[in-house]
Amino acid sequence: MTQYVFFFGGGKADGNKDMKDTLGGKGAGLAEMTNAGLPVPPGFTISTDACNLYYEQRGKLTPAIEAEITTQLKKLEKAAGATLVAPSTGASSCTAAAASTLPIAVVALTRSV
Numbered sequence: 016m017t018q019y020v021f022f023f024g025g026g027k028a029d030g031n032k033d034m035k036d037t038l039g040g041k042g043a044g045l046a047e048m049t050n051a052g053l054p055v056p057p058g059f060t061i062s063t064d065a066c067n068l069y070y071e072q073r074g075k076l077t078p079a080i081e082a083e084i085t086t087q088l089k090k091l092e093k094a095a096g097a098t099l100v101a102p103s104t105g106a107s108s109c110t111a112a113a114a115s116t117l118p119i120a121v122v123a124l125t126r127s128v
Contacts, residue, residue: 025057
């Protein structure tokens, strides 16, 4: 099974510096810094393969990619010790940021996630 979403945090990363074509420069750099033990907040990178499928599917993520993102969001919440919820619920919440890590900007994919 192809992996589309790569987690990093807690001193371990699914990717590494040699995966720039898959993770983009920022994603590969974050993975490498995490693997080196530098203090990197947990997160995940959506691969270039996922981006290509997104365009092939005319702006829709495949169910497999959506499932991976959901799994990684839960992993992120656990690593951060907080949930991604609206502050009005009174629950402890964390903030997530999205940035394109691909050699080209992928604004549409970032918006859909």
